[in-house]
Amino acid sequence: MTNGDTVHRSRGTTCRSTLFPSIRAGMRDYAEFTLSESDDGSVRTLALKGHLRVFSLGDLDARLRPLDGQFQRIDLSEVTDIDTTGAWLVSSYARDRGIETTGASEQARRLFAALGNMQENEAEPQPRPSLLMRTLGDVGNVMIGWGNGFLQSIAFLGELVAALFTTLRHPSRLRGTALVHHMQYVGINSLWIIGLMSFLIGIVIAQQGAVQLEQFGAEIYTINLTGRLSMRELGILMTSIMVAGRSGSAFAAQIGTMKLTEEVDAMRTIGVSPMEALVVPRVLASMIMMPLLGFYSAVLSIIGGAFISNFALDIPFWTFLQRTQEVVPITDVWIGLIKAPVFALIVALLGCYQGMQVSGNAEEVGTRTTQAVVTAIFTVIVLDAFFAIFFTEIGWK
Amino acid sequence: MTDLSGGYEGEYPIVVEGLRNAFGEHVIHEDLSLRVRKGEVIGVVGGSGTGKSVLMRSIIGLQHPTAGRVEVLGHDMLQPHEEAGIDIRSRWGVLFQGGALFSTLTVGENVEVPLKQFYPEIAPDLRSEIARFKVRLSGLPEEAAYKYPSELSGGMKKRAGLARALALDPELLFLDEPTAGLDPIGAAAFDSLTRELKETLGLTVFLITHDLDTLYAICDRVAVIADRQVIAVGTIPELLALDHPWIQEYFNGPRGRAALAAKGDPEVESAMDSTGKTGA
Ligand SMILES: Nc1ncnc2c1ncn2[C@@H]1O[C@H](COP(=O)(O)OP(=O)(O)OP(=O)(O)O)[C@@H](O)[C@H]1O
Ligand SMILES: [Mg+2]
Numbered sequence: 001m002t003n004g005d006t007v008h009r010s011r012g013t014t015c016r017s018t019l020f021p022s023i024r025a026g027m028r029d030y031a032e033f034t035l036s037e038s039d040d041g042s043v044r045t046l047a048l049k050g051h052l053r054v055f056s057l058g059d060l061d062a063r064l065r066p067l068d069g070q071f072q073r074i075d076l077s078e079v080t081d082i083d084t085t086g087a088w089l090v091s092s093y094a095r096d097r098g099i100e101t102t103g104a105s106e107q108a109r110r111l112f113a114a115l116g117n118m119q120e121n122e123a124e125p126q127p128r129p130s131l132l133m134r135t136l137g138d139v140g141n142v143m144i145g146w147g148n149g150f151l152q153s154i155a156f157l158g159e160l161v162a163a164l165f166t167t168l169r170h171p172s173r174l175r176g177t178a179l180v181h182h183m184q185y186v187g188i189n190s191l192w193i194i195g196l197m198s199f200l201i202g203i204v205i206a207q208q209g210a211v212q213l214e215q216f217g218a219e220i221y222t223i224n225l226t227g228r229l230s231m232r233e234l235g236i237l238m239t240s241i242m243v244a245g246r247s248g249s250a251f252a253a254q255i256g257t258m259k260l261t262e263e264v265d266a267m268r269t270i271g272v273s274p275m276e277a278l279v280v281p282r283v284l285a286s287m288i289m290m291p292l293l294g295f296y297s298a299v300l301s302i303i304g305g306a307f308i309s310n311f312a313l314d315i316p317f318w319t320f321l322q323r324t325q326e327v328v329p330i331t332d333v334w335i336g337l338i339k340a341p342v343f344a345l346i347v348a349l350l351g352c353y354q355g356m357q358v359s360g361n362a363e364e365v366g367t368r369t370t371q372a373v374v375t376a377i378f379t380v381i382v383l384d385a386f387f388a389i390f391f392t393e394i395g396w397k
Numbered sequence: 398m399t400d401l402s403g404g405y406e407g408e409y410p411i412v413v414e415g416l417r418n419a420f421g422e423h424v425i426h427e428d429l430s431l432r433v434r435k436g437e438v439i440g441v442v443g444g445s446g447t448g449k450s451v452l453m454r455s456i457i458g459l460q461h462p463t464a465g466r467v468e469v470l471g472h473d474m475l476q477p478h479e480e481a482g483i484d485i486r487s488r489w490g491v492l493f494q495g496g497a498l499f500s501t502l503t504v505g506e507n508v509e510v511p512l513k514q515f516y517p518e519i520a521p522d523l524r525s526e527i528a529r530f531k532v533r534l535s536g537l538p539e540e541a542a543y544k545y546p547s548e549l550s551g552g553m554k555k556r557a558g559l560a561r562a563l564a565l566d567p568e569l570l571f572l573d574e575p576t577a578g579l580d581p582i583g584a585a586a587f588d589s590l591t592r593e594l595k596e597t598l599g600l601t602v603f604l605i606t607h608d609l610d611t612l613y614a615i616c617d618r619v620a621v622i623a624d625r626q627v628i629a630v631g632t633i634p635e636l637l638a639l640d641h642p643w644i645q646e647y648f649n650g651p652r653g654r655a656a657l658a659a660k661g662d663p664e665v666e667s668a669m670d671s672t673g674k675t676g677a
Contacts, residue, residue, distance in 0.1 A: 053518060053566065054519075054565055054566050055487075055565075057517070057523070058521055059519075061520060061523045083566035083598055084531075084534060084594070084598070085530070088534075092530075107597050110597045111593075111597050114593045115534075133650070165466075260670075272500070359547070360545065361500035361501045361545065361547055362500045363500075377398045385407075
């Protein structure tokens with residue numbers, strides 16, 4: 001009956017290997033087929049051969065496509081084995097084109113029957129809008145996101161203030177253990193890195209300042225420069241940036257992961273307010289520790305300056321420190337200490353806020369954490385500029 | 398040794414011997430042994446926290462035991478061997494207790510991951526069609542293929558995990574409580590799907606379950622884990638003949654009776670009547 005006229009093979013090789021699929025991807029037993037004609041020429045049959053399994057499909061689909069409509073029957077008698085994917089491919093191909101299949105083995109027939117029971121509701125994916133529309137849509141969404149984000153974080157601040165008042169009225173509801181834990185995490189654990197950073201920054205300011213001031217013979221003002229800059233600006237600014245990177249990100253990731261695992265929802269159902277249990281301790285801990293860290297950072301940066309001027313400027317270490325006490329007005333210290341809790345509030349609030357916004361998937365935790373850090377640092381720097389002008393205007397020069 | 402088309406030739410695709418697992422001081426398994434026969438559905442039962450999931454994790458190489466031997470498809474799982482490791486991974490499918498779907502991918506893309514990993518030559522269009530077919534096969538509506546795991550219900554996540562486990566038509570299936578969280582109709586559909594696949598494709602299934610109906614419906618043998626060991630392996634009538642209090646209570650408790658009544662297996666019933674006079 002058959003007089004095979006065409007043999008279609010992909011990638012020519014049919015060696016039976018005992019190696020592993022990844023290695024033998026190029027030399028696998030791909031499914032083959034032949035096209036033949038019944039003796040009277042009325043029915044053309046496509047005979048599939050070999051394995052009809054997921055690993056042997058290869059580009060079978062693409063190879064069959066040009067033959068569409070050239071045959072009226074699929075013969076499976078030479079198929080050695082078949083799995084659900086192979087059975088599905090043949091049965092849906094045959095059904096879509098109204099072709100009959102013959103020669104199916106017992107195994108194949110059972111698989112067809114099992115698949116036939118499955119209801120076939122081909123849901124088409126929603127059509128994708130064009131590139132222009134998608135870009136415009138994305139831009140719009142980003143803008144709306146910014147606007148909403150700003151409003152929502154203000155609302156979040158309001159909720160936080162309300163929760164803080166509740167805590168003030170019922171001090172027993174304050175989570176003491178959590179507060180101390182976060183104070184340790186935000187404060188104690190970062191002493192080393194903040195200290196080192198500040199010390200090095202002090203060295204850079206003193207050394208670079210000295211090079212410039214030397215030109216006017218005013219090296220002695222290096223002490224003013226280092227002392228006042230550290231106390232007034234850099235100590236707290238650098239500390240805020242470090243805390244945003246270290247703790248703000250941790251807050252966002254911790255709370256975000258808890259949102260994903262529904263822990264935050266579970267809290268709510270038990271009657272525990274996530275605001276009180278998660279956010280208040282973190283924000284309070286940061287607000288308590290940040291002034292201390294900022295002052296510590298300023299002191300270490302002055303020590304760094306004194307250290308380098310000992311060698312580079314011939315100002316002895318102790319003289320530098322004594323002179324610092326004389327030239328740095330106490331208002332500089334106040335300015336640093338006033339700014340610290342505000343910056344701490346921003347860093348911790350944005351960390352917790354972004355964490356609370358997480359929903360959906362793991363990637364979201366990552367983007368929200370990044371946003372927490374970036375928005376916190378940006379806001380801190382903008383506010384610092386306002387503070388600088390404000391304090392100068394009120395006469396704290 | 399291994400041939401993709403022929404599958405595993407030996408008698409026991411899973412062999413565990415003298416397994417010991419411990420988390421710090423807490424010993425989970427001590428000298429645990431189990432052999433799973435080719436082509437059988439083995440049900441693994443035991444109380445909560447007896448170490449069924451840990452056993453599965455040590456068989457598939459995610460939990461490193463402190464002692465013992467684990468062999469899967471003739472390969473020693475404790476000897477790292479990269480090529481054999483890849484080969485074995487293309488021949489098993491795993492459904493985790495919690496679903497373990499990739500949260501940044503849609504269900505369809507989740508199913509495509511193993512296909513893409515092992516058979517990159519399949520065209521993307523065909524691959525996503527195969528994925529949608531697997532999604533339907535596991536009992537989900539096809540629209541679910543376009544959803545993200547966070548948009549699915551608990552039972553739907555289970556089914557999506559099953560679809561991913563079935564993506565490669567593996568010869569070895571590890572299922573950790575596949576019917577937990579499924580409605581009874583869905584659970585029955587799962588039972589018949591598993592039976593059909595086992596009979597047509599000769600699958601070997603390692604099935605952890607608390608679902609007595611599933612045990613009666615599809616398991617050839619049942620392994621009971623208690624006291625840090627597999628205390629018994631056998632068909633349900635064989636287990637009923639044993640005089641172990643936990644086994645008796647498990648199968649002769651009110652739920653065991655109800656499941657049996659629904660199944661109505663005369664062989665089991667007679668075994669139960671002769672041993673389980675204590676049952677309700
Ligand atoms: N990562 C881990 N660290 C410490 N102990 C663990 C860990 N994973 C599991 N365990 C302990 O091992 C024991 C067995 O856990 P396993 O998850 O295997 O239980 P199970 O039999 O699957 O229970 P269930 O039926 O509830 O799923 C438990 O007592 C659990 O506390
Ligand atoms: Mg478990």
